[in-house]
Amino acid sequence: MEKLRKFIIKRGEILTTVLAVIFAFMVIAVLLLSTGRNPVEAFGYFIRGAFGDMFNFANTISRVVPLLIAAVAFIIGAKASVFNIGIEGQLLLGALTSAVVGWAFDLPKAIHLPLTLLTGALAGGLYALIPAWLKIYRKVNEILSTIMLNYPAFFFCHYIVLNVTPLEGVIPATPFVKESAKFINLVPGTRLHAGVIVAIFVVIVAYILLQKTTLGYEMRAVGLNQEAARFHGIPVEKRMMLAFFLSGCLAGLAGAVEMAGVHYRYLDQFSPGYGYDSITVAMVGLLNPFGAIFSAILFGALKTGILDMAVYTEIPRQLVTLINGIVVLLISMKGILQEKLNQLTKGKESVSQKEEVA
């Protein structure tokens, strides 16, 4: 009992998150049961579809790549208490910009591919400066402004694809990029490409930045307590601006990597909501870049596994968005859950401690 108590206190955050995810899946199971479908069978198809063989596994990992990079984008912002819900829009702009750079220039691969990715990242970062400025200097809630800015980004890309870049064929898309702007494919016949290396690199760099550098320390300090951070001489506004910019850059990079690795062009409406999914991935990953790897694999698996599941059990692919909604709902209530958990385990001392703090 004593051990359990200590475990809950120490790992309470992980525990409540895992509980939230399990609860979400239970809700889904009940939903499936009530519509006359067998959740156990569905789960079997899901596992087989996501990890069953080399091809399915490679496809799952290819889905993990944009999710993971975009999730790290959300994490970098959230650590400095910047909630960037505009990842979807920044991701689209990043993909479009990189597609144009990849198509319009003819350069050696060693320059072309990095340039493609960098310009994509920059496009996302610059677009994120709008809500950053609105938040810092005009006190506009960034969740509201970033959600609204997703629409102009989408319509802008839509317009460019239809009216500015030449159309090849009937599908609304930019022309294919040059060979020198493509990631090599790792497993032929699947979508798995070398962009996975970029994703791992992003996770490591983000971790080092946040945990091992002064800059990261200051950004986290801003996220924990703005007033205290200001008191200690940290330039709060600058750090928030930087967090927003980096978050936007990574969102743009996620789009650029997906473009250069999977589609080789900007395909209108190519994103199945990666930007929104990344928020869930980041939250389930406890806002930790390495934690995000696990949750990105979970949600990437959901995205590929659901396809097999949809074919064999007639369970619609919209299930993924539904799970997202339930998980975000539960995690936003996590605070109270944890409080209750602490009260249960700590008894009265937690209450008195709280009063001391207050």
Place this chain on the structure above:
Amino acid sequence: MDISFMEILKSVFTLSLGYATVRICISIVFASIGEMITERSGVLNMGVEGIMLMGAFTAAVVTHFTGNPWIGLLSAGLVGMLIGVIFAFMAITVKSDQAISGLAIYLLGVGLSGFLLQIFFKHGGNTPRVETLPIMHFKVLENIPIINEIFNDQSILMVPALLLPIILYIIIYKTPWGTWLRAAGENPKSLAVVGKDPIIIRYVAVIMGAFLAGIGGAYLSISQTSLFSEKMVNGRGFIALSAVIFGNVKPGGVFAAAMFFSFMDALQYSLQTVIPDQYFPREVFMVLPYIITLLILAGFLKQSKGPADITNPYEKESR
């Protein structure tokens, strides 16, 4: 281009543009007036889009199975209220971040409506065609030129949509409940002093707002069109949020803002028919509501002053 500018103007600014504006505005008026009530009480519900989707979905499905669009409409309102209760519980009782809870409601609405659509009607991204609410034809209007063309033969829901801002004006400014509602949003502690519970007022306001959002969604699937298709609300929930901001959280202002955004949408459709696609950036019109809202929020267009206590959870004095 061989069409002259005057010709374009003539063929665009017709009375049918007015008709289309009113037709488009009905769902946005319901949703934005609902959101206005919610925000007046000091709660920001960003999940309007999700609630509208569930409203539209419920209305079409229930109408499909019962054959009666009125039962469909009522069910949509009830489902809206149910989601309102969930959101209110999270935002008011649990005091979780309202923006994130709103996001959750949005995702839940998109996911659940899309998921259930596939469960009920296996193929394709939409329901079969369903019965629609009646179209109103007023004999008295026939002799009044312009009014007749714009307001006659609209959905029956036009009547409550046009009356809502007036009713809400009376409720908010002329009744005791309206005073409590405003107090809940401005200074909930003062409300507690006179013995009224701000929490209850906020619950009622959120549920009322969600009910109207559900009705606004239902209008889309059982009146403006006659089926539900995936993601059919298409950003109208966020336009409604914009209208509340643009309209300064006041009944008349919100209504005018909803009309303005609807007019822009109608104009965009109308321009598309006369100007060849490659010359006409319709996307400019579609992003206008968002750009205007951001400019207002940034304080460029006018000083927008919402309820003082918005998004702050109410804490009781003694614990």
